[in-house]
Amino acid sequence: MKCVLLIVFLSIALCMAAPAEEVQIVKQESQVLSDGYNFAYETSDGSKQEQQATLKKIAPEEDALQVTGSYSYLGDDGQTYTVTYTANENGFQPQGAHIPHI
Template identity: 35%
Template sequence: MIKIAVLALAAVAYAQEQRPIAILRQAHPDIHPEGHYSHSFETENGIYQQEQGSASVRGETGNVVASQGSYQYTAPDGQVIQVQYTADQNGFQAQGDHLPKAHPIPEAIARALEYIRTHPQPVEEQRRF
């Protein structure tokens, strides 16, 4: 019975209305007829985001929106996460200290790859009957 009472109290405490997070600064989307845009905001709990871009980049399949920006927030463990990014015809590319980094290719593997690149296998002709 005590477990039920504790769970009920926990549910009531969790369900209490939480105060909305205030927006400290906000630049409403500034959209130009040429396709350029920019916007940003910052909240009282440390979230920040800004982006600018253009729809004038020509890709293989037509116009592509090219944008760049950054965002920041505090992770549950207290670490401040900062990300800078670009997004264009080459996809979304993010950079941040918290993101994993590729290890350098070992020298022996690099030499083997260079050898393979400079010595392609000959293509054998297939006989047709």
């Protein structure tokens, strides 16, 4: 549940960081299944996000979502930035060329 909340907050933060000009959704897909979900969208400013989640059994009586996805956006410097990520019982694990490796 923590992973889902983090992803929701991350999506909201990306939307709030969008430019003031009116941006249109040019592609949108989603599917909710009994054991997960997936969605994808693309906007007229070049931003994209896609995400897939499946229910994973991590203990005899404990399930968790295994979420994978990516998002990309055009930065103020004109570069496109892409982040791929996994979110699961081990937390949110982003990867991107612009993210420092620890």
